[in-house]
Amino acid sequence: MLTCRVLGPTELGAGRGPVELGGPLPRRLVTALVAAAGRPVGGDALAQAVWGDEPPASPEVSLQAYVSRLRRALGPGHRDALERVGDGYRLTGAQTDAAAFEAEVARGRELLDAERPAEAVRVFDAALRLWRGEAFADLAGTAVVEAPRARLEELRQVAVEERLAARLAAGDAPGAVAELAPAVRAEPYRERRWELLILGLYRSARQAEALSALRQVRALLADDLGVDPGPALQSLERRLLAQDPGLLLPSRPPARPRPAAPRPVVTRPLSTFVGRAAEIATLAATGPSARLLTLVGPGGAGKTRLAVEYAATRHDGAGDGPWLVRLADVTEPALLTSAVAAAAGVHQPAEPGPDGLALALADRAALLILDNCEHLVAAVADLVVALLARCPRLRILATSREPLGVDGERLLPVAPLPPEDAVALLVDRIGTVRPGWRPDPGEQAQLERLAGALDGIPLALELAAARARVLGLGELVTLLGERFPALGRVPRGALAPHATLEAAVAWSVDLLPAADRALLLRLWPFEGGFTMEAAVSVGSDLEALSSLVTRSVVAADTTVAPTRYRLLGIIRAYCREHDPDPAASRAAHAAWVRALIERSAPELRGERSAHAIRLLNREVPNLRAGLTHDLGADPAAALRSAGLLEWFWFRGGHVSEGLRMLTAALTAAPDAPAVDRALALAGCGILRFIGGDIDGAAECLWQAKALLAEPDSQDGRRLVSQLLYYEALLWAATGDYATGAARARESMAVSERIGERWATPAGEMALGGALAGSGELAEGRRVLEAAAAHAGELRQNWIAAMSELLLARAWLAPADPDPAAALRALGAALERFREEDDVGNVLSCLHTGAYAVTLSGRPAQGATLLAAVRRHGSRRGLRPDATDPATTTSLAAALDEALDPVTRAAAEADGAALDEAAMIATLWAGQEQSHARR
Template sequence: MHSYASRVLIGKVLGSTEVEMDGVPAELGGPLPRRLVAALLAAEGRPVSEDALAEAVWGGEVPARPAASLQAYVSRLRRSFEQARGPGSALARAGDGYRLTVGDTDAAGFTADVRRGRALLDEERPGDALRAFDAALARWRGEAYADLPETPARTRLEELRAVAVEERLAARLATGDAPGAVGELEAAVRDEPYRERRWELLILALYRGGRQAEALAALRRVRARLADELGIDPGPALQELEGRLLAQDPGLLLPSRPAPAVRPLSHFFGRTEELAALAELSTTGRLVTLVGPGGAGKTRLAVEFAAPRDPWFARLADVAEPTLVPAAVAAALGVRGSTAEAIATALGDRPGLLLLDNCEHVVRAAAELTLVLLARCPGLRVLATSREPLGVDGERLLPVAPLPAGDAVALLTDRITAVRPGWRPDAAERAALDGLATALDGIPLALELAAARARVLGLAELLEMLHGRFPALGPVPRGALAPHETLEAAVAWSVDLLSAHDRAVLLRLWPFEGGFPLSAVDDDLDALSALVARSVVVADTTVTPARYRLLEILRAYCRGRDDDPAGSRARHAAWVRSFVERTAPELRGERSAHAIRLLNRELANIRAGIAHDLHAAPRAALRTAGLLEWFWFRGGLVTEGGRLLRAALDGAPDAPPADRARALSCLGTLCFMTGDEPAAEKALRDAIDVLGPSPDREGWTVRAQLHYYESLLRSATGRYEEAVAEGRHAMAVGRRIGEERLVAAGEMTLGWALAAGGDPRAGRRELTGAIRRATAIGQRWTTAMSELLLGRALLLSTGDEPADPAAALAALRRAVDHFTAEDDVGNVLACLFTGAQALIAAGRRGDGVTLAAAVRRNAARRGISPGAADPLGAAALADLLAGVDPATVPAVDEDAMIGLLGPPARQD
């Protein structure tokens, strides 16, 4: 039975009049009832008298008895609305007229979107504002209130639509895409040549795009047009722009709004010339690199410039190995995978700004990645910070020097005021400020550190401590984040103020990449609190568990001063091993999704720990990589996981049998996912051989897993009798060692082997049992996989067991919901791949083709073969799609792909 309690009607007036429920239009009838509905919607829920409705419906030709006709229309409309909405009509009598109550209208949504876009533009979030205006304008299907004669509501909405067009173009211009905005602005001024706001934006876009002469020509065009056709001069805004244009005001190259709200909380000082130069360089080159000594403020300058342009921010300071640069950039972009190819494919021709921060220790890798992205992604611009140029053709360089004396003193004064409320420097303190700015070479980070110490020391004392106190710390290992020597001295002085215990804790934290949790300091909360309070460690309490990281320069200092760097790396690797040992088992339980999130958060540390152990402790590397078997393919890291597993297997031939077998099992699974069935079969066979006939308990657990992996593989290669036997073996071993989860997994593979082998009825029965068993013990992933296989089984038929596409779609949707909650991207794609076959079988060929093409595109970006585990379905789908050109199929996003399967499963 349906519940209508929360069902509401949606009115649409930005085009022909419509009323719909859940996307399904209600039947309104001919033009006269549509006018009636439009007039009621225009009243926005207020009563409308019969006379006013008659005027709206018939205009100047009102019939003799309009009330009777209105009542007839109202009666039919009520029935139509009740069919869509349920009992309780939205159209009711009110006084001497009628009232129509709807949950929302596209006009109200349009107005709200425009209001939101303007607010985002005021907050200097042009990227978000652009999306809001796009959403607003996408609601229009034609003329507002098209079924009514002239109405003030139409006039108001059309004016707001014109404003929205202009504000959208202003937002695009504010993102830094001046060249791309010119074409749209030229069309806009042709459509509305007397709207001066459009001319202002066009002239500014031309100027920022390096087309100064054309900007002046456009100014002359609008001036002449206004004079010749209207006999008036341009308004004040255009006149002011003309003056600034003729004066070549450098401020025209910068966004005209104030600094963005989303930025570091402290004030920014100086750099006016650098900001103007950066704006100019960014219009002539797609790669601009800020170069200068460590601590000179390159990152802060880049952030101040980029923030209004809504950039992607890739922090490379945490990347220890050049080979990991693509992975770090992919993480910043939200792209799954860790190759330049995956990033370029995901970006396509989308416009955007990528900020590559701190490239100096990975210059070659950053340069190679930048070359690929700029060549493949025409809408991309790159802003980099580094101690040396990237050396890429077309690169524009902007040197960033330390702050001049005046700005350095202003920064010091501001920061000291923040820690000394009400402080005003006297003459002696002003002299000390000048001395501090000189002694610290105007390096912003050194100034920040000095100001922080003003909480406990007078300025004269600070200056006295600086004299002769900052010798160079000497060279640090090649590839480290080597700082400027004066900045090094400032960091040394800051660290020397820590207690011996806290300093020791700090010095061993440098190997952690991308941050660390409390457990990284052996849960020493007191020491960590002291490091955070003294501003040498940054805390992020917006995530759970809280996360911490060293400032870039402090990490470099600790690496250089650590008297046992090999020991620190070994301790870091031991922490990674312990973390994986604790977390990886949760991948199979009720906290699976939580475990995936934790492992993703620590991925940089995991990579570094395994890289260390491959050389120093290969048996440990093998165990860690094998324990992460589910993480590699559920996290979309199939290629990387396979590479690490092969390296660990080669490096640890004498590892314990259970560890080698687990790693081989995992390698087989990853090979299977990439479509390499011979390699998968060999890896699984080698794993069984390694275990031998009498393994220990951990070995028996691995053996049970191998049996159900073998069952899935043999089903995929058409050896169904063998697959049935392997599924039964998995269940038997699971019962023998008391592991109910392995019994459920074996039952799952047995069910699929039976169904694919010619007995769909028996297979569906076993799969339904596996779903019940897995659900009862909280094995959500096994539940999801069983639902996926049940969906496939429901598409198979024999003489007495027909296929059931509708039930298959329902099972697949349940599986998708479970896999999504588990962050298992690979198997979501597997569900959608089977879903395409189900849609076609259900008679929805268009939806099936769209979904199949979308799945293939997404799977290719992740290095996955979606049909590897389902050759029957893959063959059937290939036959059904024969002759379809993928290029002609529209692209859809993930939500739309999932939506094609049907609504989410209801919870009883």
């Protein structure tokens, strides 16, 4: 069993022994994951939790290292509990002392309600003994645990009070008073403690002191807060002054007679309940202590089924219920009270409206389920306030597409099913219409595509599975296409309140105010999500977007910065079909994409290049959609945008896609301005170059130069300088170092002449590489070191990194190799390229590193690293072998000499399993501290 203790300093246990976490930073990581209660925590949020405002240069690498160390510490039996999800992680299957505390408090309350106070005291004692200090102490003062910590601390105070109430109810008034006096001093504004103290004094035959305490709390509240005591204290005061004999009873007064009515039953559907283990666990832990808990999520997500499954497995002992009220059938607020009364078996309340219903239910202990509240939110909220204020033993579980907005309401988001559960649901339901069916590997892949296309929405999955009776899985995937999925009607006996999936989505959309609905219908062109700034471009603002999120038609991911918003696939499809002007919506989206590119492209050349790469990487689906639109609607604009993204395509690792987009744009816009066509051709040239097509690269660069024979703009002149240093790199790769050096000097001269001195280090870098390749090693190394320093001064981080990469290769020249110096230069280059999120050149560094470690006496590691680099490069259209032929040839010869075929094959097989972090670890394995990366 994996156990986590967070009610004090964080401790982790696996099996019978503790897990050594290794220091404060790993403990902070574990604490943040435990606080998320099984939900994924994004990489940015984890970095903020672990390092605060001073993260390391590569926090994702450090997080991976901590996670790897934790997995090893957990051992084979529990290492899978720490899962990678997207760019973050989650911890699953762990039993926490926080959850145990909440469960014990809930059990103590049940015992107290059942008039078993002595047992309740023991249970509350056990619950409070779980505390060893502050909750989530290792992350004290951080935002990531603020909400769960506040909730646990409040429940701790409640547990103290409930324990003392149980002690009073058990007849130990003097002992309770002895504890209540300091408890009141510690929290003087908690009226519950004063109430218990006054009652304890009265039961201890200390009537005068009880009245004195009443006067004290009245004065305290009036002087400090300007308020009167609450209803409970005021009632107690009246009963004290009247010397009510009931105050001396050790237990609750007998409940009022209940009306004779059949006990309502919540019927579970006949189909299997799949997934939702985390939500059920949360309901079991918090449901008994929560007066109002609302399940919030989009239509079809399974909120009703979750509530019914929870209610059907609950047993409240002597209590009533659970009572299920299906509000989808209640069309008018005036009918709400009668619907609840009918579910509770109250046929004729003594008074009409909420007050009469509250009076009828005042002494009844039950769970009331209010299902589908979204169209009656205001009326339901008013009724809930009235019931909870007057019915102390009533708990309410609501389902809605937006919160009720009642003070004290707890929310449990019900998101779409994760991929594995969505596929499991499909398999289960398809099995009911295809007896004996089990998916083969091909069908498994189709199931995964189907689950993804339907966004894991249970209602959509159920309907798709029903169609599998007459359609194959491949046909079902095709059926979805670009249109709203026509998946048929909901079967009889299902819990869904709507007859079709489209009706369920329409219900959500039609409930929106007109302005919000109009905005939602314009958001569908965004692919892969969007930011607040993007939504503003189509007419949104924070208030409108917040309204859509609140109503569960737009999802918000707050674990990344800036917050990212997304429409579920079925809602996007609905909006696409019901948008009154889809062409205008696409055009507005494409205009935002063009503006984003125009704004980001200059940053790719400067000190904010890493920020620009990360921003554009997040928006790749939107870039693709916008460019595709412009290829048909405005090819010249598409050509300019694709060309401006030149450095993004290769530095972000999008070689194949960039080349396709640039080629299509060049074909579609033959009459575009010369500078725009030349920029696109330059992009094609560099992409072909790093993809290994040297001849194709040369042809593109020469065409671009021909277009710019007489540039008449600063952009054109700047591009000439850039083309010259591209040519320098190309000539050096083909072995013509003299021409490469000449082109590099021309590039530097042009940069100086036109005043673009930021571009000079690029020419210096190309010159140094050419000189080293020609055999002028000392001069080449000197020029490359100067280029790196010059680029660093100008904050041209990428050019500095390229200079260091070429310097590393210069230190590996056969005439005078120095592997240690090469590794030092590679370490600096790697760190810069990783800061820039430059996937392609990280692989180039590792390719050169394979030769360096081989020359350092580690040929097996060199072979492993080379195999891993080639595998990752082939997946991205990158060929480091072709762009650095000298290293490739020397490395092949060195490996042939150092390793026999069997050893080399085994080492290369090891490389098949390495990710980027593991490749970097392989590069440095066995290095002394003096050969560190900096």
